[in-house]
Amino acid sequence: xxxxxxxxxxxxxxxxxxxxxxxxxxxxxxxxxxxxxxxxxxxxxxxxxxxxxxxxxxxxxxxxxxxxxxxxxxxxxxxxxxxxxxxxxxxxxxxxxxxxxxxxxxxxxxxx
Amino acid sequence: xxxxxxxxxxxxxxxxxxxxxxxxxxxxxxxxxxxxxxxxxxxxxxxxxxxxxxxxxxxxxxxxxxxxxxxxxxxxxxxxxxxxxxxxxxxxxxxxxxxxxxxxxxxxxxxxxxx
Numbered sequence: 001x002x003x004x005x006x007x008x009x010x011x012x013x014x015x016x017x018x019x020x021x022x023x024x025x026x027x028x029x030x031x032x033x034x035x036x037x038x039x040x041x042x043x044x045x046x047x048x049x050x051x052x053x054x055x056x057x058x059x060x061x062x063x064x065x066x067x068x069x070x071x072x073x074x075x076x077x078x079x080x081x082x083x084x085x086x087x088x089x090x091x092x093x094x095x096x097x098x099x100x101x102x103x104x105x106x107x108x109x110x111x112x
Numbered sequence: 113x114x115x116x117x118x119x120x121x122x123x124x125x126x127x128x129x130x131x132x133x134x135x136x137x138x139x140x141x142x143x144x145x146x147x148x149x150x151x152x153x154x155x156x157x158x159x160x161x162x163x164x165x166x167x168x169x170x171x172x173x174x175x176x177x178x179x180x181x182x183x184x185x186x187x188x189x190x191x192x193x194x195x196x197x198x199x200x201x202x203x204x205x206x207x208x209x210x211x212x213x214x215x216x217x218x219x220x221x222x223x224x225x226x227x
Contacts, residue, residue, distance in 0.1 A: 046216070087155070098209050099146070102148075102158075105155060
């Protein structure tokens, strides 16, 4: 699976949009981009995933560049409860195991 | 949404003893389950993958005789840490996947402390 690069930390003001970047320059054509987050001392939570089109759900939006070498997770209106480590993962969709390899992630701190 | 539970949520055991951690899918059938370990201020590290009724597949560097995984049913997987040592103290997290679904549902984790 392709490696990802994320900034180690980000601060965000409550109520503002949080834009979390992820570089995956070696991504292959059959690899999806997944985003998970982990609130302190809890299990990770799925946020969103996509292949090449932009995606949106009730939690966030995922913007993938046309060359698919990078993506941005957007939390439209950050709240204090969004403080967590956010992980960007790329995974082969046809992988029958469905394994996820977590990197270091980005520690997002939302401040009042 | 799909719920995965873990029991216990935390456990303290003495060095040399064994401890079992349960992972259950509460409202779906988990054909594949995964076990992760997370040390403080570090990311999750995949330990092993198991399919119901089959032997687990361990990641490189993970001792299969030390970390025994049993995925006996479609709703239950157990991780037994045998002859635990203080360096095994960690946060153990399981996840489960239903069929060929893309999403993994994670449990809340189990904090193991070996004294």
